[in-house]
Every structure is written in structure tokens, then in C-alpha cells.
Amino acid sequence: MPEMEPSLEPDPLADVLHLLRLTGTFYCVPELTAPWGIAVPDLGDQLVLVAVTEGSCLLQLKSGAQFCLRPGQMVLLTHGQPVDLKSYEESTLTPLFDIPATRHTPQFETMVFGGGGDVTRMTCGVLRVDHAAAGHLTGLLPEAIFLDGFEAASGSWVQSTLNYLAEEARHPKPGGETVLTRLTDILVVQAIRSWLENGDVPETGWLAALRDRKIGRALQAFHRAPQESWTIETLAQQAGMSRSAFAARFRQMTGEAVLQYATRWRMQLAHRALKESDRSLAEIAADMGYDSEAAFSRAFKRVLGCTPGAARKA
Incomplete structure (x- = not known):
């Protein structure tokens, strides 16, 4: 063989x-x-x-x-x-x-x-x-x-x-x-x-989470496909952990809840797409995993404090 x-x-x-x-x-x-x-x-x-x-x-x-x-x-x-x-x-x-x-x-x-x-x-x-x-x-x-x-x-x-x-x-x-x-x-x-x-890399926080054998696997999966319909359960499966253990360890290491992190990450990607491309709001919303512009716009304003339209004009 x-x-x-x-x-x-x-x-x-x-x-x-x-x-x-x-x-x-x-x-x-x-x-x-x-x-x-x-x-x-x-x-x-x-x-x-x-x-x-x-x-x-x-x-x-x-x-x-x-x-x-x-x-x-x-x-x-x-x-x-x-x-x-x-x-x-x-x-x-x-x-x-x-x-x-x-x-x-x-x-x-x-x-x-x-x-x-x-x-x-x-x-x-x-x-x-x-x-x-x-x-x-x-x-x-x-x-x-x-x-x-x-x-x-x-x-x-x-x-x-x-x-x-x-x-x-x-x-x-x-x-x-x-x-x-x-x-x-x-x-x-x-x-x-x-x-x-x-260097003197912090032992806690986002970099430490990336280096963590289990949390890092979940972050890697999410970063590669942020548009997927990720849940705490599916990310926990990527980490090989139970839902509750994963959620607790993720918050401890990153300082954020799992879905809060996911939403903020998507909105950062969306903000850059709005500023640097002429793609429609519907296209960007779909890329971020949202079925409707309205739901995407609400999440965008909640996370970044302004509407997608205002972000594009700024």
C-alpha cells in the first residue's frame, strides 16, 4: 500500500x-x-x-x-x-x-x-x-x-x-x-x-483563542465561510466540544459571546464591501448570510451604529 x-x-x-x-x-x-x-x-x-x-x-x-x-x-x-x-x-x-x-x-x-x-x-x-x-x-x-x-x-x-x-x-x-x-x-x-x-504575544484574548487547539478550529471554520448559517452547536462541533463548554470557553478567551463575535465579524466585512465596491446592498447582505436586506440593515446599525447607506456615503 x-x-x-x-x-x-x-x-x-x-x-x-x-x-x-x-x-x-x-x-x-x-x-x-x-x-x-x-x-x-x-x-x-x-x-x-x-x-x-x-x-x-x-x-x-x-x-x-x-x-x-x-x-x-x-x-x-x-x-x-x-x-x-x-x-x-x-x-x-x-x-x-x-x-x-x-x-x-x-x-x-x-x-x-x-x-x-x-x-x-x-x-x-x-x-x-x-x-x-x-x-x-x-x-x-x-x-x-x-x-x-x-x-x-x-x-x-x-x-x-x-x-x-x-x-x-x-x-x-x-x-x-x-x-x-x-x-x-x-x-x-x-x-x-x-x-x-x-514576541511577547498575549496569553489571553483573540490571538490566544486562535492558538487554542479547539477554539482555534472553530474560528478557522467560521473565518473561512462567515456566510454560512453558523450556530453555537455547529461551531462547537468544529471544536469537538459540547455546546455549553464551547460557549463558556469562547467567551472566556475572546471576551465575546459566540454569536456576538460572528455578527460583528460579518458587519466588519460588510462595511469594507460597502466602502470599496459598488455591489448592491442585497448582494452584500446575501454574502453575509442574510435572507433580507432589512434584517441585515438592522444588524449593521446595531453593531456599527449607522445604516449601511450612511456607511457607504461616509
Whole structure:
């Protein structure tokens, strides 16, 4: 008989990372010569990656956290907060949008700035997430994640990727923008994955529920098909638990009742669909498992505090 392949354990956290669809809103490759200083403003609830490929950079957050980045090192800012980038502690800061840059496409630019001294090159990306699951995850991340490409835990490919970014930045080739943006996206995912594997991840809450062998299976099933007519009983079956034990453990870990969580999740998905597509209310309601627009609209207003129509216009 042919040898059976080992079955893989369900990994709901991997599912969430798979849903981490990133949309790059802005990419920049600066060439900076000391002394230089850049004041980056609040960029909204977006992810900001700063990866140094040559020279060094002092990165300072308003919270007081500080990183001195060398080639092969990067910081992911998870909530788009203001940050100062400098060559030296005493460097004078210039607002980011006051610095001349060469815009190559609406989303990609290069920049040459500074006093003519030692050179620092970086790759920077500003990205947003495009799925409720991923948005829930990024909301739980620390304000900054540091990743060192030279650390064995990060994998040698991270350093190779940064070296490749540096080469593309120094010697642009046809398709170079696509290479830079896609590799930047990959590094963002790797930074988050590194934190999940090695960081100070909470032992309670949503992430802990995803990691729980039983509750995680139920969450994975729901996240994969939120439009299905899930009940406490059917989700408990996914978890391999009794209805009462599942409901109690789910609330203990997530802080929400099972069906309250399911409704809120669906409404988050619906809100994004209303904002980013021209699909009809009836179509979106059906996608979320509702038989009528009226029932969907009532649930939407109860959870999000406004009607679907008002959400679409906002």
C-alpha cells in the first residue's frame, strides 16, 4: 500500500496571515547624505516599514522608543504613528512632505536629500490591510516590530531580500518598482510572523483563542465561510466540544459571546464591501448570510451604529 502522507494540523493563525492582503499606498527609496533628519507625520491606521539597506538610521517614536538601524535591519510601525528619522541625534528635522522627491508613479518615488556626507539608503513602504481578520490582527500588534536580517531566527532569506532591495535601489532596471514593492510586502508579513513566533504575544484574548487547539478550529471554520448559517452547536462541533463548554470557553478567551463575535465579524466585512465596491446592498447582505436586506440593515446599525447607506456615503 502507498504510504499515507501525514495530515497537517489546522493552523487558524496561518489562515489569518494568508488573509493579510496588503495594499501599498506609498513606496519610497530615499538616498540620504549626512546630516539629515526627516519628520514623518501621522499616516493614519496603516503599516509603515523602514528597512535600511546601506548606512544607518536613528528611528525615534513619540513614545520615546528608539532604534538605531544598520544594513539588514528594519522596523515595522503598526499604526502609522509619527516618527523621526535621523542621521544623528542632533540632526535638524525637515517635514517629509517638504522634501523634494521624484514621483515615478502615483505610488512610488525616489528621494535624494541631505548635507553631502555619509550615505544612507532605505526602502520605505506605507501599506494598509484589506481584510477584517488582518485588521483585527494588526490592531493587537505592538507599536513597533524590530527585525534583524542577520539573526538566525529570521532566516537567511531576509538578509538576501534586503541585499536584493539594495541592489535594485542602486541600479534600477525595468520592472524594478514592481520588485521593490512586492518584496516590501513580503518583509511586512515576515515582521508580523516573527513577532507572532518570538514576541511577547498575549496569553489571553483573540490571538490566544486562535492558538487554542479547539477554539482555534472553530474560528478557522467560521473565518473561512462567515456566510454560512453558523450556530453555537455547529461551531462547537468544529471544536469537538459540547455546546455549553464551547460557549463558556469562547467567551472566556475572546471576551465575546459566540454569536456576538460572528455578527460583528460579518458587519466588519460588510462595511469594507460597502466602502470599496459598488455591489448592491442585497448582494452584500446575501454574502453575509442574510435572507433580507432589512434584517441585515438592522444588524449593521446595531453593531456599527449607522445604516449601511450612511456607511457607504461616509
